[in-house]
Amino acid sequence: MDGFFDIPSDLQHSWLGLVGLHVREAMLPVLAGLLISLPLAQLCVRFRWLYPPVLWVTTVLYAIPSLAFFVVLIDYTGQTELTVMIPLTVYTLVILVPAIVDGVRSVPQETIAAATAMGFGPVRRYVQVQLPIAVPAIIAGLRVATVSSISLVSVGALIGNQGALGNLVNDANIYNRPELAVNAVITMAALAILADGLLVVVRMLLTPWMPSGARARRAERPEPEVAAR
Amino acid sequence: MNVLNFINAFFSDSAHWQGYDGIPTRLGEHVQYTLEALAIAAAIGLPVGLVTGHYGRGGNALALIAVAGRALPTFGLLVLMTLSLGFGLINVMIPLVVLAVPPILVTTYEAMRSVDPAPVDAARGMGMHDVEVLFRVELPVALPLILGGLRSAAIQIVSTATIAAYVSLGGLGRYIVDGLYQRNYEKVVGGAALVALMALATLAVFWGITRLTVSRGVLRSN
Numbered sequence: 505m506d507g508f509f510d511i512p513s514d515l516q517h518s519w520l521g522l523v524g525l526h527v528r529e530a531m532l533p534v535l536a537g538l539l540i541s542l543p544l545a546q547l548c549v550r551f552r553w554l555y556p557p558v559l560w561v562t563t564v565l566y567a568i569p570s571l572a573f574f575v576v577l578i579d580y581t582g583q584t585e586l587t588v589m590i591p592l593t594v595y596t597l598v599i600l601v602p603a604i605v606d607g608v609r610s611v612p613q614e615t616i617a618a619a620t621a622m623g624f625g626p627v628r629r630y631v632q633v634q635l636p637i638a639v640p641a642i643i644a645g646l647r648v649a650t651v652s653s654i655s656l657v658s659v660g661a662l663i664g665n666q667g668a669l670g671n672l673v674n675d676a677n678i679y680n681r682p683e684l685a686v687n688a689v690i691t692m693a694a695l696a697i698l699a700d701g702l703l704v705v706v707r708m709l710l711t712p713w714m715p716s717g718a719r720a721r722r723a724e725r726p727e728p729e730v731a732a733r
Numbered sequence: 734m735n736v737l738n739f740i741n742a743f744f745s746d747s748a749h750w751q752g753y754d755g756i757p758t759r760l761g762e763h764v765q766y767t768l769e770a771l772a773i774a775a776a777i778g779l780p781v782g783l784v785t786g787h788y789g790r791g792g793n794a795l796a797l798i799a800v801a802g803r804a805l806p807t808f809g810l811l812v813l814m815t816l817s818l819g820f821g822l823i824n825v826m827i828p829l830v831v832l833a834v835p836p837i838l839v840t841t842y843e844a845m846r847s848v849d850p851a852p853v854d855a856a857r858g859m860g861m862h863d864v865e866v867l868f869r870v871e872l873p874v875a876l877p878l879i880l881g882g883l884r885s886a887a888i889q890i891v892s893t894a895t896i897a898a899y900v901s902l903g904g905l906g907r908y909i910v911d912g913l914y915q916r917n918y919e920k921v922v923g924g925a926a927l928v929a930l931m932a933l934a935t936l937a938v939f940w941g942i943t944r945l946t947v948s949r950g951v952l953r954s955n
Contacts (some may be wrong), residue, residue: 567932569892571909572925579735579918648803655806662808662899663913664902677899682816689809696804 512675515665523691526668530654531699537596537649544597545604546630551615555605556677562598565662570595570656572661588660588667596658603645607638640714643707648701654696658688736922743923754907756927762903764933766822766894770829771887777830778837778886780877786845787867795842799835807832807893815900825897832893833886840882844875876947882942884939891932895924905931 509519515524534718550556573591581587611634658670665671669688676685706712743749750756785791807828814824848871856870872879895906908924911917944952 547735564933565938567892567929567936569895569925569928569932571895571926573891575909575913575921575925576736599737632931647800651800651803653802655808658806658808659896662896662910666810670806670808673806673812676816677812680816682813685809685813685816689806689813692806692809693801696806700804724810730892 507681508687511672511703512684515671515675517666519687519691519702522669522672523695526654526657526692526695529588529660529666529668530592530650530656530695531667532594533592534646534650536593537600539648540593541597541600541604543600545608548601548605549608559602562601564595566592566598570659571662574660574666578663583666584662585666587663588657592653592656596653599652600642600645601648603641604638607641608634610641639710640707643703643710647703649709650699650703652695654699655679657694679714734813738928739919739922742919743926746919749923759905759907760927760931763891763905763928763934765790766825766897766904767887767890767935768827770833770890770894772824773826773885774830774837774886774890775832775883778834779841779884782838782841782879783845783867783872786842787845787863787871792842792846799839800821802831802835802930805831808887808896808899810876811896811900820901822902824900825894825902829890829893833890836885836889840885841875841879844878845871847878848874873948874951877943877951880939880943880947884936887939891926891935895928896936926932 511517511519511522515522548558568591570591573594574587577587577590581590595696606654608630615633615637616629619629624633658673660668661670661674665674667674669692672688673685674684676688739748752758805828810828810831811824813942814827818824843932852874853870856866861869894904895903895909898906898908898910905924905928908920908927912919912921912924
């Protein structure tokens, strides 16, 4: 296709620049979401009564459409990257919190008892025993959150040039150059699949005791979105 | 609260309640898009998920399809479809279905797999054949999770159908997109509030469906 990489100058970025922008806008929210959900999930595990209300609040927040969320935030944060990243962070919570809670809860009582018997305090037991065993569930959640985050960033184009590769889609429409949209769709899909693959590799590195491949998948909890949304 | 003032102004303006660009029309369009996309996605995802889940085969293939489906950006796909096929509802349906099939497919599969094997064996021991086991034992037990997948898909469709307005179709996104172009913030926030309300209504509908269709015993054990 002709002009596949001729990025219109109004985007003020090269193709690689857009990719970098996209990765930053998609991944910072996932990171922030993880940092918020780890302690939040731990609270939900410790105080069981807290879990249902937390699930309800995150589910209701998740039901707010991204475009609507962006638009309402413009009033407070302006047409900036932050306006796109705040809703994406909120969305990751509804996937990550149940994933971590289920993962930590799935640690067998015998294992916890063994750790206690070996003299592990609550903090050390959490960090060295419960969290590593919960890694497959957490990574499964991160995979869903990451891929949907990469896709949702592009909607930011609708609130004024904050969608990274989504802006390319917007320009494809404005200038009637379908090849730009093809470029954007392929790039975003490739980014998502790449990020997903990286997370699988991370899981294998973090859980060397688990068999890889088909049997490892069975060991995963059902997709976190089951419980979550 | 600024936003609340905008919402109040939008809903109290009687001009927003009538005519072609009125709230009833736009809401009707949005509901129509949502139901159509959900019906198509369910028609694809449910049977495939039920059968693969019943036989326990193809889980890895499904996971791959789900990742591929999620990886395709809905907004990009929508514009691409419109640029290549021209104006039409099918351009909106394809990206929405691509968006909605993965959650339905994966949750249905996982729901069927998570059914306790003991009652399934008991049913077989009583002489039930495959189809009976699927519809009379596995499906009722898996139903809450399956409905969860459908709910997740429905909410994503409701949220995402707003971008149909970007390619000059109707629906509640019309207010958001038009409002942004016209710098009419009241309209933008009003549209956003309507979509959020519709998403919440979807949650409520699925809560009701779950209460009505899932058997008491299954509900209690969850």
